[in-house]
Amino acid sequence: MNGHSYELALAAGVLSPLFSFWALVFLGPRMGKPIAGWFGVILGMGVPLAMAAYVLLGWLGLDAAARAQLTVNAIRLHWAYLGSVPVTIGVKLDSLTVAMFFMVTFIAFWIFFFSVGYMAGHSDEVDHQSKYHRFFAYLSLFGFSMLGLVVSSSLLFLFIFWELVGLCSYLLIGFYFDRQYATRAAMKAFITNRVGDFGFIIGLMLVYFHLHTLDLDEAARNFAAQHASGTGIFANTFALFGFALPTLMGIGLFCGAMGKSAQFPLHVWLPDAMAGPTPVSALIHAATMVAAGVYLVARVFRLMTPDALMFISTIGCLTLFLMALIAIVQTDIKKCLAYSTLSQLGYMIFGLGCGAWIAALFHLITHAFFKAMLFLGSGQVIEGCHHEQDMRKMGGLIKKMPVTGITFLIGVLAIAGFGIPGTSIGLGGFFSKDEILAVAYARAFQWDDVKKFESSHERGGEEHHSTENTPQQNGELNDPKSKVRMAKIESGEQFRLVSDEPPHKAAAASPETTEPEHSAHRMASIFAGTKPLPSWMFWLAIATAYITPFYMMRAWWMTFMGKPRDEHVHHHAHESSLMFIPLIVLAGGTLVSSYFLFRPLIADASAVASAAPMVLATDGAVHTQAISAAHHWLEYGVGFAFAIGFIFAIAIYARGLEIARRIQNLFFVWPVHALLVHKYYIDEIYDLVWVKGCLLVANICRFFDTWIVDLVFDTLAAGTERLAAFSGLVLDNHGVDGVVNGVASTSMDVSDVLRGPQTGRIRNYVLFAAGAATMIIVLLLWVGVRSATAVTP
Amino acid sequence: MTIGLTHYLVVAAVLFCGGLFTMMTKRNAVGILIGVELVLTSSILNFVAFDRYLGKGRVDGQITGLFIIVLAAAEAAIAVAICINVYKNLSTVDVDRATRLQG
Numbered sequence: 092m093n094g095h096s097y098e099l100a101l102a103a104g105v106l107s108p109l110f111s112f113w114a115l116v117f118l119g120p121r122m123g124k125p126i127a128g129w130f131g132v133i134l135g136m137g138v139p140l141a142m143a144a145y146v147l148l149g150w151l152g153l154d155a156a157a158r159a160q161l162t163v164n165a166i167r168l169h170w171a172y173l174g175s176v177p178v179t180i181g182v183k184l185d186s187l188t189v190a191m192f193f194m195v196t197f198i199a200f201w202i203f204f205f206s207v208g209y210m211a212g213h214s215d216e217v218d219h220q221s222k223y224h225r226f227f228a229y230l231s232l233f234g235f236s237m238l239g240l241v242v243s244s245s246l247l248f249l250f251i252f253w254e255l256v257g258l259c260s261y262l263l264i265g266f267y268f269d270r271q272y273a274t275r276a277a278m279k280a281f282i283t284n285r286v287g288d289f290g291f292i293i294g295l296m297l298v299y300f301h302l303h304t305l306d307l308d309e310a311a312r313n314f315a316a317q318h319a320s321g322t323g324i325f326a327n328t329f330a331l332f333g334f335a336l337p338t339l340m341g342i343g344l345f346c347g348a349m350g351k352s353a354q355f356p357l358h359v360w361l362p363d364a365m366a367g368p369t370p371v372s373a374l375i376h377a378a379t380m381v382a383a384g385v386y387l388v389a390r391v392f393r394l395m396t397p398d399a400l401m402f403i404s405t406i407g408c409l410t411l412f413l414m415a416l417i418a419i420v421q422t423d424i425k426k427c428l429a430y431s432t433l434s435q436l437g438y439m440i441f442g443l444g445c446g447a448w449i450a451a452l453f454h455l456i457t458h459a460f461f462k463a464m465l466f467l468g469s470g471q472v473i474e475g476c477h478h479e480q481d482m483r484k485m486g487g488l489i490k491k492m493p494v495t496g497i498t499f500l501i502g503v504l505a506i507a508g509f510g511i512p513g514t515s516i517g518l519g520g521f522f523s524k525d526e527i528l529a530v531a532y533a534r535a536f537q538w539d540d541v542k543k544f545e546s547s548h549e550r551g552g553e554e555h556h557s558t559e560n561t562p563q564q565n566g567e568l569n570d571p572k573s574k575v576r577m578a579k580i581e582s583g584e585q586f587r588l589v590s591d592e593p594p595h596k597a598a599a600a601s602p603e604t605t606e607p608e609h610s611a612h613r614m615a616s617i618f619a620g621t622k623p624l625p626s627w628m629f630w631l632a633i634a635t636a637y638i639t640p641f642y643m644m645r646a647w648w649m650t651f652m653g654k655p656r657d658e659h660v661h662h663h664a665h666e667s668s669l670m671f672i673p674l675i676v677l678a679g680g681t682l683v684s685s686y687f688l689f690r691p692l693i694a695d696a697s698a699v700a701s702a703a704p705m706v707l708a709t710d711g712a713v714h715t716q717a718i719s720a721a722h723h724w725l726e727y728g729v730g731f732a733f734a735i736g737f738i739f740a741i742a743i744y745a746r747g748l749e750i751a752r753r754i755q756n757l758f759f760v761w762p763v764h765a766l767l768v769h770k771y772y773i774d775e776i777y778d779l780v781w782v783k784g785c786l787l788v789a790n791i792c793r794f795f796d797t798w799i800v801d802l803v804f805d806t807l808a809a810g811t812e813r814l815a816a817f818s819g820l821v822l823d824n825h826g827v828d829g830v831v832n833g834v835a836s837t838s839m840d841v842s843d844v845l846r847g848p849q850t851g852r853i854r855n856y857v858l859f860a861a862g863a864a865t866m867i868i869v870l871l872l873w874v875g876v877r878s879a880t881a882v883t884p
Numbered sequence: 885m886t887i888g889l890t891h892y893l894v895v896a897a898v899l900f901c902g903g904l905f906t907m908m909t910k911r912n913a914v915g916i917l918i919g920v921e922l923v924l925t926s927s928i929l930n931f932v933a934f935d936r937y938l939g940k941g942r943v944d945g946q947i948t949g950l951f952i953i954v955l956a957a958a959e960a961a962i963a964v965a966i967c968i969n970v971y972k973n974l975s976t977v978d979v980d981r982a983t984r985l986q987g
Binding site: 851857 | 904909
């Protein structure tokens, strides 16, 4: 069977935006204003979307065995060798890739589309040169990098594309580079990401050194083998902060995710990143790139240890709670959405940390749809209100922009987890977020039940699966044996091109022939290492489920309802028809993503995570319903959270801002309010510790340089100068030159004297000659007389 | 009074001094040439006089006199040629103004 058409389609989908990027870079200025944009839309994202749709439709038609076969058969091309470790290029073809690829291309396509309308209305000229084509070139480059990241089969390539999306983020945040705040925000994003990427590199190095591969599947297989035999990385006794080396590897890889997904200590760049154009905020800083961190953690879930997951869930929990609190006090519409993004990313990371692998990725996808829509809605509002971003100046916009208002409301309902508990009517977060909370609850309070359930489940308990409404899982996957077998295939027993041995033969030759014992052993080892989730994490996550609807409804109400607070803004408000098509499409996408398509695909992919040797991935839907008698109170408790949040928000903001102002001035609220407005003073602390610290170190170095190094060299220089002066002035000028000049001047003087008589006048010569002759005669006469007189006597 | 050697020598000395004086005072190149001829003439007169009074049958002095006349003619021919060329180039025969070769 020819299984490579999907990979080739995905590869074509990745490369098409790259081609679009180069074309726009070189030919963009000639294409002119609307054409360059449409070129980017069609080639940059239209082609990938078509490819994604082709793969998705084909993929949905396959059963689990066929999919597993395709995954195993995937092409791996050797690219280079790092030492003896081959670096391979390939497409990681599994359900998660297909789901992510489709999600990214779909959302990106409509955001590209939106951008054509959005950028048309922006003055984008710097030095009389249009940046319009450049925007779409960057977007295309981002499309290439993001899709490459999604399909990468190797951690190294994942890292390369990871850095590329970081670069695109930098370029697009700083798109208005003639404004200082944009360039500062771009630098902040880039530098903060470097901090996280440093951890990522350390994680990569540990993978490379200890697992001897950079391929995702092979790394997981080696990790499992080393864990089973207690060799390799598990034999190493190195520890840091009480974490063993395997845990440090997991935390290192997670550090990359912390930077890219803006988790708590490194979250500072994301709100500032809103300086970029709004489509960029929607695409990169809400839907796709920031989710890359979550995607990475999901991909390396098999390399995680219980301690690493505890670290991850702690970070995620802090992020989701702290950022939700900040979102309450934000007045800038985009900043408010940015903080809600941070909080939701915290949910995803927290979910992964809890082992809610499916729920976290499901939340990633539902969130991508509704958050992209919310951002595009905010872009529409900002554009319509003449670049006014302050919600306090808006209000009553629903009459002027009904489509935006309604789609925005759908987004608000989705993020708040709107739904009717006990039924399957709801939107986005109602399914995905609540599932994360359910798993967190089980991990925190019902750990013993989880153990019991998972053990029996692994041994062949089939009774709980019927509750799952995923058609893909009802087939072969529910058979525990096939599930384990598939997990083994997924974990990459063989690569066809790397080894010539056919995959089925390799699977047959696998040493693990006694599957139940093996899985029971695996479970025992997992339970031995894993601690239940601390209950405070669960309570913070629950509390945030109440805060989220509050701040989202607050934002919506302040923007769209009530009386207009600024006549000028309200007067100008209008809606652009080209821009609301994407809004409607994404609203539809929000509905679809809540119900169909993505949850089953991710559940299908979760077999990979279930094969993790040290940690447990929990299928929330199967699991909680089976074991949790208390699930119902949780379902209602969380299910009505949106209603309570909405009621509070409407009660406070229905009559304008007066009540809110009064509340924030209450004696016990204002310190909290100040703390939140200043974002816990984290920027100030970073400024004090890192920026000022850097300057301090730099100053100390400068002091050392000036007073120690320079002193030594100045002294040496001065000495050399003196020596040179001595040899130059004294020896050379007076000694050597003196001799030479003396010879010259002496001959000059002599010649001056000699030249005196040489007048050139014949008279004088004659006179001299005559005089000389006379003198000679007189002399001779005198001598003759004397000799004569001398002889005479 | 008989004319003896001394008279010849005095006449030659007067001629010599006249020639020398002419050479020293004249600025005209032709004048200087005339002075030179006078000096040469005085020396010829000396040779001939010494030959007549002290030669005792020898003709060395007279031959030397003839030799000097030939030399003087050759010298005069060359000198006049120089003078003509100087005049062609400088429009003058004043030796004080012919300073082009002076360093």
